Every structure is written in C-alpha cells, then in structure tokens.
Amino acid sequence: MLLQSPWTPRLADIDASAAERLVLALADDIIEGRLQGGDRLPAHRDLAWQLEVGLGTVTKAYAALERRGLVRSVKGRGMFVAIRQAHEERVIDLSANVPPAMLSARLLARTLAGVARKIDADHLNLYSPPSGHLEHRRLLARWLETLGVTVEPSNLALTSNARQAISLAFDLACGPHGVILTERVTYPGAIALARRKGYRMQGIALDAQGMLPEALAEALDGVASGENRAVYLTPTLHNPTTATMGLARRQAIVEVCRKAGAWIIEDGVYALGPPTTPALVELAPERVLHVNGLSKSIGPGLRIGMLALPAEMTAEAQDILRDVPMAPSPLSCAVVEEWLASGVIASIPQDLRHEARRRSSLAVSLLGTDELVAHPDAYHLWLPMPREAADRLAAAAASVGIRVTPPESVMVDPGDPASGIRLCLGGPSFEDVTEGLTLLARMMKGSRPHDAAG
Known part of the structure; x- marks a missing residue:
C-alpha cells in the first residue's frame, strides 16, 4: 500500500505558467522544511486532478524539481523529496549581470550555415588592422x-x-x-x-x-x-x-x-x-x-x-x-x-525587453516597492541600504545558496556608509529567479524589526 503524501497541493501566487507556479510552490515548501527528506509527493494524475491542470504540467514540474536535486523518482513507488536540501546542493546566482538567454540552438545552427557560405577567409588568415576590419x-x-x-x-x-x-x-x-x-x-x-x-x-x-x-x-x-x-x-x-x-x-x-x-x-x-x-x-x-x-x-x-x-x-x-x-x-x-x-538582430532586443519586464514585474511583486529601485527595461535592480545592512543581507543570502553582487564591488569609496544590493535577474531561469527572490523577500521582512531596533 502506497503512503499518502503529506503535501497539500497548491500553486504559487505569481504571474507565470502553471508548471512554474507548481515548481515554486513545491520548492518553497521543501526549502522551508515543510516537507522533509523522504516525504512522498502526490501521484502525477492525482495532483493534476486536484490542481485542475494538465498531466503534462505536473510531469514538467516534477522533472524540473528532479534536475535541481529537490526530488527523486523511485521506480514503481513514485516521487519523493530528496534527502539533501536545496541550499546545500545548488546556488542561485543573482550576481552576474547578463541578459536572459534568447538564442536557440536552431538559430545558431542556421546562422553558422549562412556564415560558412559568406565569410572572408582572409579575416582568419591575416591579422586585422588595429581598430578592426573596415x-x-x-x-x-x-x-x-x-x-x-x-x-x-x-x-x-x-x-x-x-x-x-x-x-x-x-x-x-x-x-x-x-x-x-x-x-x-x-x-x-x-x-x-x-x-x-x-x-x-x-x-x-x-x-x-x-x-x-x-x-x-x-x-x-x-x-x-x-x-x-x-x-x-x-x-x-x-x-x-x-x-x-x-x-x-x-x-x-x-x-x-x-x-x-x-x-x-x-x-x-x-x-x-x-x-x-x-x-x-x-x-x-x-x-x-x-x-x-x-x-x-x-x-x-x-x-x-x-x-x-x-x-x-x-x-x-x-x-x-x-x-x-x-x-x-x-x-x-x-x-x-x-x-x-x-x-x-532587430528582434532580439525586443524579446529581451519583454523578458526584462516580466522579471522586473516579478521582483516588484515579491520584494515590494518601498525600498526597491527597478526599471521595466532593466534585468538588474537595486536595493539601497546602509553598508552594514547590505553586508548582512549578502551573507544571509549566501547561507541559503543565493549569490548576490558584493556591496563593496559597486562602491567607488570603500568607506561610504551607504551602499546596497544589486540583484541580477537575467542569468538564472525564471523559476530560479522566482525562488531566489521569494527567499530574499522573507529574509528582508524578518530583518526589518531587528534593523529598526538596532
């Protein structure tokens, strides 16, 4: 007889696909300890029925969680929470200011085929002029x-x-x-x-x-x-x-x-x-x-x-x-x-702007607007705060597997008492960005009374 799952099915309350919302809900409960290593997850069909989503949505979400090491599949028995915890096994990198991935393998293959027919071999056989080929x-x-x-x-x-x-x-x-x-x-x-x-x-x-x-x-x-x-x-x-x-x-x-x-x-x-x-x-x-x-x-x-x-x-x-x-x-x-x-090359910036706005909107919804400085076309954002508070938040984030830009790296004057945290939203997947920002929001909420008292 199969054990009943202790998890109460839910979808995260964010503007995303059903699969992304399911991934975030489960990842959040695992990271927060509401689900323990070895706990059984609902069967695919049962979960799809309870949440009123497609079977493929559940399959996709479980696969994403398994790739992260949060869950594991046991043949003939079902899906279980992995023993290891997320923050001990992986890092969500919000420190590298890179754009979201927009280039597919198919586009690259098509591009290289076109390049092969037209490239000037002399550009590879000879040194280029100092400022580049005319x-x-x-x-x-x-x-x-x-x-x-x-x-x-x-x-x-x-x-x-x-x-x-x-x-x-x-x-x-x-x-x-x-x-x-x-x-x-x-x-x-x-x-x-x-x-x-x-x-x-x-x-x-x-x-x-x-x-x-x-x-x-x-x-x-x-x-x-x-x-x-x-x-x-x-x-x-x-x-x-x-x-x-x-x-x-x-x-x-x-x-x-x-x-x-x-x-x-x-x-x-x-x-x-x-x-x-x-x-x-x-x-x-x-x-x-x-x-x-x-x-x-x-x-x-x-x-x-x-x-x-x-x-x-x-x-x-x-x-x-x-x-x-x-x-x-x-x-x-x-x-x-x-x-x-x-x-x-004209369409890629348009796609980047769309994805930047999607991620910026997510950050505003999770972190709030009181301290946050964001722009809908940027895939980074800024949390201004005193230097000591920034250092504490960066260290707390690192302890749960979230890497942020070190506060001192953006400061012209290392002794400046005012600094902040730069969060880069472009590099990780949308699911990882959501998970990382959710954890950061909880840390910030929990630290405010302490900061006000101190």
Missing part, C-alpha cells in the same frame, strides 16, 4: 544607428568586449595619470579597471535620474590643475541603480563638462533599441567617447566591444591598439552581419 566597423556602425548613435566607421575602434573599450577610453581620456569622476555607485568592472590602472576614482552623488550636474561641477572644480579629468557615466539604465537621464539632465551634464574641459566616457551597453532621449555622444560628439557592446543587448557569448571616438583621438587609439591588439573575433562579426541581413 567592413566590420561599417557593419557595427550600422548597428549603432539602431540605438540612435551616429558614428563614422573611421572613428570607431573595435575590441573583444565592452570592458576593453572602457579600458581604452580610460587610457585615451586620462593618459598615464588622471582622475575619473563617476557615479557614487557604478559598474564594478569600471571600478576594478580604474584601480588596476592606477587612476584615482571619485564618486559623484546621484538621484533618480543619475549623476547630479551640480555635484559634478563642484568635483571638477576641486581637481588639481593639470590633472587629466574624465567623467565616466551610464545615462541609460545605470548599473546598478537603473537610473535613466532625461534630456535636460543630459544637456546639463554635457554643459558642465564643456565648461570644465573634461572628456565624457558614455557607457551605453544597456540601451535596448531606439532611445527616447539622445545619447550623450549625439549631444557632444566632439567631447564624448561612447562605449557599447553586444554581450548585454544580444548575448554574453557574442564578445564585441565598440568605442566611438572624436576624430582627434583616432590616431592615438590606433597606436594603443597596435601595441595591445583588442580586435574582436571575425566569426563574431560574421554572425552579426548574418543577423543584420536576416533581421534577427
């Missing part, structure tokens, strides 16, 4: 036009990824020594690059629209005479806060930098599709070095970086790139060419 620069200048950025191919330098483009921009704007002014919290990769290269980095206050022009002007006035100055900022979907500048703010930042004679390094990697406000490089092409890339807007494996330069900087950029070549893979460029011709 046809590849023309190709990527066309792609930048879809984002509202107009650049002559001759003023475009190609690199293997956007971080290399930032590195090149730092060298061009600051020379061997200089100061980089940026948002008080900013992209961890830029902070790491500046420290490694020996550049002094100064944090500037920001609000819901990003960097404050008045604070920037004051900081620029305080820089020592003769010291090279560059302003690095992300005006669209800022990392980590998702702040996006309106037109008036962008114009004010440009005017401050013009008056001070400072270069602007604009990070545009998070923009998806045509902008509602112009990029900084469109407002001040003579002063802005515009960084872009494909890993955030198409897929992490497509490693191509771009740096649109003022004409006066192109010769120096070529000299640097001749000493330290950074050109992207010709195969990656051929893939982009194929996707531009077929229209695929």
Whole structure:
C-alpha cells in the first residue's frame, strides 16, 4: 500500500505558467522544511486532478524539481523529496549581470550555415588592422544607428568586449595619470579597471535620474590643475541603480563638462533599441567617447566591444591598439552581419525587453516597492541600504545558496556608509529567479524589526 503524501497541493501566487507556479510552490515548501527528506509527493494524475491542470504540467514540474536535486523518482513507488536540501546542493546566482538567454540552438545552427557560405577567409588568415576590419566597423556602425548613435566607421575602434573599450577610453581620456569622476555607485568592472590602472576614482552623488550636474561641477572644480579629468557615466539604465537621464539632465551634464574641459566616457551597453532621449555622444560628439557592446543587448557569448571616438583621438587609439591588439573575433562579426541581413538582430532586443519586464514585474511583486529601485527595461535592480545592512543581507543570502553582487564591488569609496544590493535577474531561469527572490523577500521582512531596533 502506497503512503499518502503529506503535501497539500497548491500553486504559487505569481504571474507565470502553471508548471512554474507548481515548481515554486513545491520548492518553497521543501526549502522551508515543510516537507522533509523522504516525504512522498502526490501521484502525477492525482495532483493534476486536484490542481485542475494538465498531466503534462505536473510531469514538467516534477522533472524540473528532479534536475535541481529537490526530488527523486523511485521506480514503481513514485516521487519523493530528496534527502539533501536545496541550499546545500545548488546556488542561485543573482550576481552576474547578463541578459536572459534568447538564442536557440536552431538559430545558431542556421546562422553558422549562412556564415560558412559568406565569410572572408582572409579575416582568419591575416591579422586585422588595429581598430578592426573596415567592413566590420561599417557593419557595427550600422548597428549603432539602431540605438540612435551616429558614428563614422573611421572613428570607431573595435575590441573583444565592452570592458576593453572602457579600458581604452580610460587610457585615451586620462593618459598615464588622471582622475575619473563617476557615479557614487557604478559598474564594478569600471571600478576594478580604474584601480588596476592606477587612476584615482571619485564618486559623484546621484538621484533618480543619475549623476547630479551640480555635484559634478563642484568635483571638477576641486581637481588639481593639470590633472587629466574624465567623467565616466551610464545615462541609460545605470548599473546598478537603473537610473535613466532625461534630456535636460543630459544637456546639463554635457554643459558642465564643456565648461570644465573634461572628456565624457558614455557607457551605453544597456540601451535596448531606439532611445527616447539622445545619447550623450549625439549631444557632444566632439567631447564624448561612447562605449557599447553586444554581450548585454544580444548575448554574453557574442564578445564585441565598440568605442566611438572624436576624430582627434583616432590616431592615438590606433597606436594603443597596435601595441595591445583588442580586435574582436571575425566569426563574431560574421554572425552579426548574418543577423543584420536576416533581421534577427532587430528582434532580439525586443524579446529581451519583454523578458526584462516580466522579471522586473516579478521582483516588484515579491520584494515590494518601498525600498526597491527597478526599471521595466532593466534585468538588474537595486536595493539601497546602509553598508552594514547590505553586508548582512549578502551573507544571509549566501547561507541559503543565493549569490548576490558584493556591496563593496559597486562602491567607488570603500568607506561610504551607504551602499546596497544589486540583484541580477537575467542569468538564472525564471523559476530560479522566482525562488531566489521569494527567499530574499522573507529574509528582508524578518530583518526589518531587528534593523529598526538596532
């Protein structure tokens, strides 16, 4: 005689498919200890009948749970809660800021077949020019036009990824020594690059629209005479806060930098599709070095970086790139060419925006809106809080198998008492994101009285 299941069937109360809701409900009860190792789960048909869902829905949900190691199937007996617990066996990674997976194996196979018929063998047999092959620069200048950025191919330098483009921009704007002014919290990769290269980095206050022009002007006035100055900022979907500048703010930042004679390094990697406000490089092409890339807007494996330069900087950029070549893979460029011709590259950002809004909406529903800073087009979000509270939450999350961005990694000033937690929603599956956010919401709810008292 089969044992009765102790589980009361339910579906999680989220906006998702029935299978995803069932997975979350069961995973939640297992992780929280409401189901113990060895407990029997309802039979497939019984559960489908009780929840009024299809048999395939139950089969799909059980399979997902089994892949995670939460349940195990015993032939002839049924499905059981696994002995091991989820947080001891797996990690939900909410620290890596990558877009959701949009590229299928079928699309890739079709793309590579097309590339094989058209790729120029000389691109693989010969070294590329320092700034990249001219046809590849023309190709990527066309792609930048879809984002509202107009650049002559001759003023475009190609690199293997956007971080290399930032590195090149730092060298061009600051020379061997200089100061980089940026948002008080900013992209961890830029902070790491500046420290490694020996550049002094100064944090500037920001609000819901990003960097404050008045604070920037004051900081620029305080820089020592003769010291090279560059302003690095992300005006669209800022990392980590998702702040996006309106037109008036962008114009004010440009005017401050013009008056001070400072270069602007604009990070545009998070923009998806045509902008509602112009990029900084469109407002001040003579002063802005515009960084872009494909890993955030198409897929992490497509490693191509771009740096649109003022004409006066192109010769120096070529000299640097001749000493330290950074050109992207010709195969990656051929893939982009194929996707531009077929229209695929136009549809992927649309799909990413749809999935970003789905995940952002989920985060708002689970975490609430009091502390959360989110944008519907961003696949990361920001929880501002005191540094000590951020460290405690990051450690508590790690203890249950949830990895978040370390608070110190986004802080320009390590001694700043204000920080926060960046949560990246793009990398894990929707089910894992739901599970991770649900656990984080419970931790935050349980910590508030303690924080208020302490």
